[in-house]
Amino acid sequence: MRLKSTLENYLFVSPAALIFLIFYIIPFIWVFQLGMYEWDGILPTKVFVGMGNFKEIIFEDKIWWNSMLNAGYITLIALTLQNALAFLLAWACDREIRMKNFYRLVFFIPPVLSEVVVGLVWQWILDGNYGLLNHWLIQLGLGNLARNWLSDPSSALTTVAIVHSWKGFGWGFLIFLAGLQTIPHELYEAARVDGANAWHCFRKITLPLMVPVAVLVGILTVLGTMQAFILIIAMTDGGPAYHTQVPVLRILASMRGSSRFGYACAQGISFGLILVVISFIQYRFSNKARQA
């Protein structure tokens, strides 16, 4: 009887467990295995190279580290501009009751769209010759600012970073807003009675209570933005001249372009490790900040 009951229990989880085993666990193991081979993905023979791929990544692959810096730059813009904007908007909406639902609705539209749609629409808007942005700049008399936003090496990466922030601020906005709304109004009222002004309220009540939320948003932002690549495929495909390359795009290139499956896996492992370390540092740093 007990055996039958236990078997029934397993039956409940078996579809999920099976799919998980085949499509997550096995590939997960393979990533580590393949990372030590040189393989083109087609031939039945793989060449064992041990740590060779990793050595190449660390010492020789300049484009890889460049792409890492690019991703870091985009992430920096996201951490600062995007999240500051998200917080300001959340703070503004928290006080402003009337149109709050409308803004909440509108601000989350960019996140809901796909990267491909966002990338292609913005690419059209940012077009050097026929794009809307340059047209308006010229109309406003700011024609000297008009440029080939996505094909000019000096502006491509920043442009991509800004579009990425445009797409992403809605997430932070929602989370910040939810966090702000958990702060009980009585705290503010009590502070007012004690003579505090708006700035005091913000510094002593709002800010400290929002630190955990800010940390969460920060970690999510870093993890998400460092791995961004589809938007970049749609906008610049890593160009011009590798100026908007990012790590995951390099992994794709190793697999589909150079047909080096083992190397691609090694890149994936390296990147994963770096992300884990960064998250860990962020987490520890945030604990220290929380105690301060």
Add this chain to the structure above:
Amino acid sequence: MKTAGYYKTKKAILNLFIHLFLISVAITCLLPLFWMVSSSLKTQETIFSDMSLIPKELHFANYILAWKEGGFGRYFLNSLFYTASVVVAIIFVASLAAYAFSRFRFPGKNILFFMFMAAMMIPIPGSFVPLYVLLSKLHLRDTALGYILCMVNVGLSTSIFLLKTFFDKLPRELEDAARIDGCSKFGIWWHMALPLAKPVLAVVVIFNALNVWNEYVLALIIFDNKNLMPLQRALMVFQGEFLTQYPLLMAGLTITALPIIIVYLLMQKYIVKGVTSGALFG
């Protein structure tokens, strides 16, 4: 001595700036979509010269052209099929597992659940590489089944988490009563747990639908056959082939984005709930 009027004016000015701030951000959110639709209604001759927000003539024929000759009708149906299949599959697979995790005891339960949760939080960059190899070995490359199974896996951990959290909060009296009445475990799950889980299931459905409809990478590495491609992948292929046919491309983009926006507007409540409850828990 600062009068009450001083503070009132100060507050009014501050409110004005806040409103301006909010409105301008809202405009930047909506303007690109507006421009997308506006461009889709222009002709190939006027697209490079007509910079008006609302074109004088609305060239709806672009949509028919995109749907038929452009192939977007086919891609739309593909996306619809994949989305529906994955959502239905996940509802069953995830709710069965989540219910078991919540209600049953069996050896290995905690380890298995932990693995699901770990998978949700540990990103493996480039996981599509071994996935490609796996699908090749299973002869599932360039097949709808392969794509659907992969996408089911993608949404599994989060869906199980959402459902298990819900089931944990569900009081057991109803189920106990049913079990005493002789109802089987499957019966309780099907007749009681699932119907009661409708609000959470709504969140699960929407999240997965959004993910599948917007997905690109797996479609990129799995599909070579254009006839099987979903919208996102097809858009990039289209853009590569028809470089300057912007009105058609914009029509294709609108076809792709419109269902998402409609679903979002209708189900916004659930999406917000899902994001904030998941994030605040983490």
